[in-house]
Amino acid sequence: MVEIRLHGRGGQGTVIAAKILADAAAREGKFVQAFPEYGVERRGAPVKAFLRIDDDVIYIKSKIYEPDHLVILEPALIGVIDLTYGLKEGGWIIVNSNKNPEEMKFDGNYRIATVPATKIALKHRLGSQASPIVNTAILGGVAKILGLFKLETLTETVKDLVPIKEDENVAATMEAFELTKGGE
Amino acid sequence: MRKVMIGNHALSYGAKISRAQVIPAYPITPQTEVVELLSEMCANGEMDAKFIKVESEHSAMTASIGASATGARVFTATSAQGLALMHEVLHWAVGARTPIVMGNINRAMAPPWTIWTEQTDSLAQRDTGWMQLYAQNSQEVLDSVIQAYKVAEAVQIPAMVILAAFVLSHTSEAVELPEQGKVDEFLPPYEPEYRIDPANPHAFGGLTGPDGYFELRYQIQKAIEDSLPKWDEVGREFGELFGRKYGLIETYKVEDAKNLIISSATLASTARTAVDALREKGEKVGLLRIRVFRPFPSAQIRSILSSVDRAVVVDRNISFGASGIFYQEVKAAVYNEKNPPPIFGVIAGIGGRDVTKKDIIDIYEDIMRMDEPKSDIIWKGVRL
Numbered sequence: 281m282v283e284i285r286l287h288g289r290g291g292q293g294t295v296i297a298a299k300i301l302a303d304a305a306a307r308e309g310k311f312v313q314a315f316p317e318y319g320v321e322r323r324g325a326p327v328k329a330f331l332r333i334d335d336d337v338i339y340i341k342s343k344i345y346e347p348d349h350l351v352i353l354e355p356a357l358i359g360v361i362d363l364t365y366g367l368k369e370g371g372w373i374i375v376n377s378n379k380n381p382e383e384m385k386f387d388g389n390y391r392i393a394t395v396p397a398t399k400i401a402l403k404h405r406l407g408s409q410a411s412p413i414v415n416t417a418i419l420g421g422v423a424k425i426l427g428l429f430k431l432e433t434l435t436e437t438v439k440d441l442v443p444i445k446e447d448e449n450v451a452a453t454m455e456a457f458e459l460t461k462g463g464e
Numbered sequence: 465m466r467k468v469m470i471g472n473h474a475l476s477y478g479a480k481i482s483r484a485q486v487i488p489a490y491p492i493t494p495q496t497e498v499v500e501l502l503s504e505m506c507a508n509g510e511m512d513a514k515f516i517k518v519e520s521e522h523s524a525m526t527a528s529i530g531a532s533a534t535g536a537r538v539f540t541a542t543s544a545q546g547l548a549l550m551h552e553v554l555h556w557a558v559g560a561r562t563p564i565v566m567g568n569i570n571r572a573m574a575p576p577w578t579i580w581t582e583q584t585d586s587l588a589q590r591d592t593g594w595m596q597l598y599a600q601n602s603q604e605v606l607d608s609v610i611q612a613y614k615v616a617e618a619v620q621i622p623a624m625v626i627l628a629a630f631v632l633s634h635t636s637e638a639v640e641l642p643e644q645g646k647v648d649e650f651l652p653p654y655e656p657e658y659r660i661d662p663a664n665p666h667a668f669g670g671l672t673g674p675d676g677y678f679e680l681r682y683q684i685q686k687a688i689e690d691s692l693p694k695w696d697e698v699g700r701e702f703g704e705l706f707g708r709k710y711g712l713i714e715t716y717k718v719e720d721a722k723n724l725i726i727s728s729a730t731l732a733s734t735a736r737t738a739v740d741a742l743r744e745k746g747e748k749v750g751l752l753r754i755r756v757f758r759p760f761p762s763a764q765i766r767s768i769l770s771s772v773d774r775a776v777v778v779d780r781n782i783s784f785g786a787s788g789i790f791y792q793e794v795k796a797a798v799y800n801e802k803n804p805p806p807i808f809g810v811i812a813g814i815g816g817r818d819v820t821k822k823d824i825i826d827i828y829e830d831i832m833r834m835d836e837p838k839s840d841i842i843w844k845g846v847r848l
Contacts, residue, residue, distance in 0.1 A: 294775065299636050302468055302636050302638075303468040306468045311634070311637075311638060312637060314468075314636040315630070338733060339734065339736045340821060341631050341733045342819060343820075344736055345820070366567050392541075428723075
């Protein structure tokens with residue numbers, strides 16, 4: 281079983297990102313669970329979402345306390361809230377940033393990948409300049425680094441699940457897949 | 465077809481695929497998505513059903529009773545305060561013998577205002593005569609709506625399909641949507657023996673004195689007793705058609721178990737992972753999940769408890785002044801047995817406090833260290 285925690289701000293599509301990942305994995309026959317930090321999502325506030333993926337039925341129904349990997353949609357949260365709590369040693373931190381992975385500082389023994397998701401979202405006019413919706417971009421990075429499913433499965437899922445701008449969102453996902461750094 | 469959906473939508477799809485014809489409903493967190501999707505599907509023609517907007521849950525249930533009395537298949541859904549507001553008419557639905565199926569999202573009761581999960585809202589309605597079924601995942605939610613109609617219509621008693629707030633209601637899981645044609649074969653249209661018909665006017669539910677009321681109550685009890693084998697039968701038939709078998713209870717690793725964890729809903733689901741972990745440590749432990757709470761499957765529970773040394777019931781609910789509610793019922797079921805095992809009652813997860821695999825392991829290990837139950841409540845996780 282793989283357990284992932286996603287961090288973002290309300291409005292960036294963090295909860296939807298977890299749902300899209302779950303849907304993509306389910307399309308390849310996996311069992312999945314995606315859930316928000318129940319009931320506390322507000323625009324602008326730090327938001328968490330959780331994801332479990334397994335080959336078998338998932339019976340555990342509690343929250344995720346020791347995720348295998350982290351996905352950070354909002355880099356401004358780094359140093360502001362404790363993002364890595366419970367993260368398993370050697371786990372991936374996939375973070376929205378224009379920097380190189382070596383430039384990112386996290387205390388602990390983790391693997392780091394960076395995805396220029398904000399840049400990509402702005403380029404494809406996803407959300408506004410002040411509040412870009414970065415979720416579909418960061419998903420391309422997740423697909424590349426974690427290899428949970430094929431990129432085509434993910435882009436099909438994005439196309440089906442985003443409410444508007446299907447082509448732009450798919451383009452963002454694909455571009456992010458190419459531009460993600462780390463894991464080479 | 466397999467589709468990723470939240471538990472609330474599993475209820476909506478359950479109503480759709482059961483061909484519910486009338487849906488009177490009032491929204492309440494965390495149930496809102498159930499009726500949101502149903503109203504959409506009624507508006508866009510995906511469902512051939514009448515969605516009735518009402519001004520309260522009391523009206524939702526009242527309209528449900530009226531619609532059901534005309535012979536329509538009726539669905540509604542609510543949660544917590546909404547269910548409490550329905551209380552008066554919940555009795556009416558049973559007395560009128562209207563086989564409505566209702567989704568209830570288990571949410572803790574206010575005050576203080578809260579939206580997180582606990583079972584006290586639905587368990588407080590246990591004596592209304594509604595059948596109650598507690599689901600452990602979204603697949604079971606959908607499958608149970610279909611089965612609930614089949615049982616409810618056979619015995620003319622309404623049924624609640626109950627799921628945990630957020631832990632199921634807002635969690636996305638992959639759910640297999642059964643084929644409509646196969647569901648139609650499993651669940652034919654509702655054909656009641658009696659129905660309100662303007663062409664043939666009758667009065668229903670009028671004043672009934674002591675010479676008649678008693679027998680009507682006896683018949684309700686008989687009907688609910690008749691549903692006991694029905695739930696197993698329908699769950700088995702469902703399994704043959706759709707590959708997923710259900711019953712009044714579900715057991716896991718009980719064959720050689722010396723000790724038993726008993727729970728319901730999503731707590732029982734998590735407890736299953738605790739049983740696996742305890743088995744790895746060499747513990748002879750099994751799990752009994754009570755799926756149908758009304759009617760209460762006393763005979764099945766007695767039979768399983770007859771071969772164990774001790775049992776612990778984990779309740780996410782409380783009857784103030786007494787104890788956990790499943791615990792009371794389990795104890796009552798075995799009281800007249802020759803040598804019933806000691807049964808420990810644990811209360812955990814109140815108001816949506818998370819219950820982890822480790823919590824269940826700790827509960828089990830704690831009760832294994834005790835000689836006997838010293839009180840009716842062992843609190844797990846309360847901060848004092």
